[in-house]
Amino acid sequence: MKRSYVGVILLAAILMMNIVFTQLVVHQYYYENYGVTLLYAGLNVLLFPVALFIYKKEKNKGGSKGYEERNLS
């Protein structure tokens, strides 16, 4: 059973950045730095496709195979 934690760790890091950016968006909005608000909101949205990409790439890594994969060949 080989393990691959890379995807999990990367996705966790992305979620962490999501939380941080969301917090920044809210704070900068109330500080009325609207440009910065937009920047962080944009980054937050961009993180989603990145997360999807990592998921797509990593889902079949690792040794404990899921049902579909076991039946592929």
Added chain:
Amino acid sequence: MSDRNNKVPFDEDNYTHNINRNNERMLDRRGFMKTLAGAAGVFAVSTLPWGAVAAKELMGLGDKEYPHQKIADVKDVKVGDSVKFHFPSEHDSAILIRLSENKYVAYQNACTHLRCPVYWVKDEQEMICPCHHGKFDASTGAPTAGPPRRPLPGIKVEVKDDVIYAVRVKRYEA
């Protein structure tokens, strides 16, 4: 076709016998990653409204002048007293404080911590939030104690013909 199922043992090619429900609900690595990616999506969607409002504000739609609104007559507000009013809309509660003969300050009094109403304590010359004991400096609106970190949004006031008017909400000078 018809006699195939009568054979014992018959050919198992019907794709139903091999459905394996064991561990179906187990959260494995892949399921966990799916959850993480989904959560990222939720975060992305939930910041969209903030971005939209910020963009609107950037394009100058939010900085409009509101019609001057009468708060009170000068003779009704003694030095050191406060008056509650609503500005710019009736959902934004605000407070006016007469600090001295000619000095009036006004703030939107939703606490910048969790939006409890801040009120004026005359004896301590401070604005106090009852929820978590946040305190604000009356002459600037800056937070002086407790959880709030941002100053209260100030409201510009104008005195004309012995009547106090609210003119506009001040921007932060950040």
